[in-house]
Amino acid sequence: MSKAIVAVVYHSGYGHTAKQAEAVFKGAGKVDGITAKIYSVDDDLPWEELEQADAIIFGAPTYMGGPSAQFKAFQDATSKTVFAAGGKWKNKLAAGFTNSASRSGDKLASLQQIAIFAAQHGMHWVSLGLPPGNNSSTGSEEDLNRLGFFLGAAAQSNADQGADVAPSQSDLRTAEHLGARVAETALQFARGRG
Numbered sequence: 001m002s003k004a005i006v007a008v009v010y011h012s013g014y015g016h017t018a019k020q021a022e023a024v025f026k027g028a029g030k031v032d033g034i035t036a037k038i039y040s041v042d043d044d045l046p047w048e049e050l051e052q053a054d055a056i057i058f059g060a061p062t063y064m065g066g067p068s069a070q071f072k073a074f075q076d077a078t079s080k081t082v083f084a085a086g087g088k089w090k091n092k093l094a095a096g097f098t099n100s101a102s103r104s105g106d107k108l109a110s111l112q113q114i115a116i117f118a119a120q121h122g123m124h125w126v127s128l129g130l131p132p133g134n135n136s137s138t139g140s141e142e143d144l145n146r147l148g149f150f151l152g153a154a155a156q157s158n159a160d161q162g163a164d165v166a167p168s169q170s171d172l173r174t175a176e177h178l179g180a181r182v183a184e185t186a187l188q189f190a191r192g193r194g
């Protein structure tokens with residue numbers, strides 16, 4: 001049986017994006033043959049462990065129309081630890097997720113920035129792979145991909161609610177889907193390498 005390692009690397013200031021990250025991690029870990037790992041950028045990152053991963057899924061809250069400053073600091077650190085160290089993430093899979101208070105909240109800008117970051121490392125981007133939800137008269141907030149993103153997984157957390165209730169279950173299921181999709185793609189790549 002093919003095996004692969006999927007890592008989730010995220011930042012969360014107040015716990016909402018951490019819940020989304022846990023859901024991505026759970027989705028990846030449910031796939032047979034996958035070892036899923038999760039890392040917060042607030043901790044000392046074990047760069048050698050990340051080098052072993054077949055796929056890295058990046059996530060950050062959207063702050064002021066882009067990934068949070070703490071996540072950006074992690075991205076900037078990879079210039080030395082990954083890029084200049086010999087392109088250590090080249091040909092790995094990548095995907096992204098973000099969470100913010102508004103339904104749009106300019107989350108797309110964060111996902112685009114994360115996709116560009118992945119491209120700078122020569123990674124292969126995996127999209128969300130779900131049709132948009134809640135975009136018809138029969139749709140609802142319970143739909144998978146209720147926020148209608150294609151590039152990655154989006155979640156929305158009301159500004160006055162804590163991480164105990166936000167983001168919504170539908171957003172967490174959407175995040176789980178992304179984790180599983182990246183995991184399955186990682187196994188396809190592993191089989192292809194033989």
Ligand SMILES: Cc1cc2nc3c(=O)[nH]c(=O)nc-3n(C[C@H](O)[C@H](O)[C@H](O)COP(=O)(O)O)c2cc1C
Nearest residue numbers: 012013014015016017061063064065100101102105
């Ligand atoms: C500094 C700052 C900037 C923010 N900017 C945005 C924004 O651009 N768009 C938005 O919809 N929400 C914005 N928010 C709301 C957060 O995205 C939202 O509270 C999110 O759930 C926080 O995630 P976290 O708990 O993982 O930090 C901002 C919050 C902070 C603290």
